[in-house]
Every structure is written in structure tokens, then in C-alpha cells.
Amino acid sequence: MSADAATGRTWWRWALAAVIVAVAAAVALWPQFTRHDDGNAATGSTPAAPTEPAVAEADRAAAALAACPQPTGAPVGDSPLRGLTLNCLADGKPVDLVAALAGKPALLNLWAYWCGPCAEELPLLQRFSQQAGNALTVLTVHSDPGTSRALSRLIDLGVHLPGVEDSNAKVRTAVHAPAVLPISVLLRADGTVAKVVVRPFTSVEDISATVAAELGVKA
Structure with a gap:
């Protein structure tokens, strides 16, 4: 195998590894980009109002x-x-x-x-x-x-x-x-x-x- 071929295969391996790392990072960060600052889902839901304890x-x-x-x-x-x-x-x-x-x-x-x-x-x-x-x-x-x-x-x-x-x-x-x-x-x-x-x-x-x-x- 020529030196150029070996270098090319090494480059592709590094490129593939970089892509995998990028995808993993995107998956890890996805929930943060789909929620509002108040922690509610992007569907616009709001926290349920606190309810008073039931009276017996x-x-x-x-x-x-x-x-x-x-x-x-x-x-x-x-x-x-x-x-x-x-x-x-x-x-x-x-x-x-x-x-x-x-x-x-x-x-x-x-x-x-x-x-x-x-x-x-x-x-x-x-x-x-x-x-x-x-x-x-x-x-x-x-x-x-x-x-x-x-x-x-x-x-x-x-x-x-x-x-x-x-x-x-x-x-x-x-x-x-x-x-x-x-x-x-x-x-x-x-x-x-x-x-x-x-x-x-x-x-x-x-x-x-x-x-x-x-x-x-x-x-």
C-alpha cells in the first residue's frame, strides 16, 4: 500500500470519528434546545397550579x-x-x-x-x-x-x-x-x-x- 493511500485511509477514519462525536453532542444537547427557559416543554405547557389539600x-x-x-x-x-x-x-x-x-x-x-x-x-x-x-x-x-x-x-x-x-x-x-x-x-x-x-x-x-x-x- 502506498504512503498516499495509507494517509487517505487515516484521514477518513478521523473524519468519521469527528462526525460520530458531533452527532452524539447534538443528541445530548437536544432537550435543552427544545425547552423554554422556564423548563417547560416547547409545546407551551405551563406548570400545574398548586392545589389545596383535599378536605376530608x-x-x-x-x-x-x-x-x-x-x-x-x-x-x-x-x-x-x-x-x-x-x-x-x-x-x-x-x-x-x-x-x-x-x-x-x-x-x-x-x-x-x-x-x-x-x-x-x-x-x-x-x-x-x-x-x-x-x-x-x-x-x-x-x-x-x-x-x-x-x-x-x-x-x-x-x-x-x-x-x-x-x-x-x-x-x-x-x-x-x-x-x-x-x-x-x-x-x-x-x-x-x-x-x-x-x-x-x-x-x-x-x-x-x-x-x-x-x-x-x-x-
Whole structure:
């Protein structure tokens, strides 16, 4: 074999080796070029939103909360809460807030399981609700993701008012209330806001007087 032939075969071997190395490198890097900077596949998928832990039906049953109100078809005004749907604490089912409350005045009480003043106020609200009867709806709005802890807190307090879970504080945001608790939102019969009370009620008489002054409901 001539020296030129031997040199040619050596060149082809090196060329073939270089091609193999290049292909291997391309295969290794391929996933990086087919994913976005956020680590999602190039199909445009996004990470699933974190979900709240499931609430055991036994916990809901133990709380023995009153059922959430249901829509009656009553007319609804220009309420900032219009279209807002939250899950009922009693059974986990969605509640169209304004549609369910329309037809009579309502008191929405924003609270959380860790809030001390809320724990003092909630029993007062239950007593007031019993006193008001069908003249007005009292609905609690748990403004924290800890649904199971909310149910446990209500059991400890002996409070069985209907309530909804508002883990993202949508009600507070909608009525432009400050980031404090408790807050009470007084709604007229058409769902419009009559008053946002940014303080805890101190007695049943305090609740009655405020509701009478802002909603015209005497209880």
C-alpha cells in the first residue's frame, strides 16, 4: 500500500470519528434546545397550579355547618362581588356569591382560623344571626387557604354559620378593604355594598345597631 493511500485511509477514519462525536453532542444537547427557559416543554405547557389539600368529608360533617344559600333569581345590582364564585365550607361546592345572597340583605364576615379577634367575634355573629332570623343572611368568609383548620376552629368555637372558603382573599380585594381581619361587608338586597366595617364587633348589640344603621334591618 502506498504512503498516499495509507494517509487517505487515516484521514477518513478521523473524519468519521469527528462526525460520530458531533452527532452524539447534538443528541445530548437536544432537550435543552427544545425547552423554554422556564423548563417547560416547547409545546407551551405551563406548570400545574398548586392545589389545596383535599378536605376530608368527615371534617366537614363534624363541623355541622349550615348549608350555603342558593340563587333565588332575585335581581342583582352593580356589585363588585358580581361573578365571584367561592366554595362552600359545608360541602365544598361552588357558590355564586351575589346570586346566592340576592333577595335580602347580607353580612359577610371575613375571618381566618389564626385570627384572635375573629374568634371572639364569630360567636357574637352566630347569636345575632339567630336573632335576625330570615331578615338577613350572615355568611362567614374564611380568608386563608387552611380549610381544614378553619373547620376545626369553628368546631372549637361552636359556630355553625354558613361559610365559604376564600383562600386568595378575593372578597377583600373586590371591596378594596385593607389587609386586616376581621372585616364585615354589609350588602344590600341587590348585592351592592352598603358598608365595609374594618373592626371587630364587640357585642350582639353592636352588630344590631350597625346593621340597622347601614341596611335598615332591625334585629
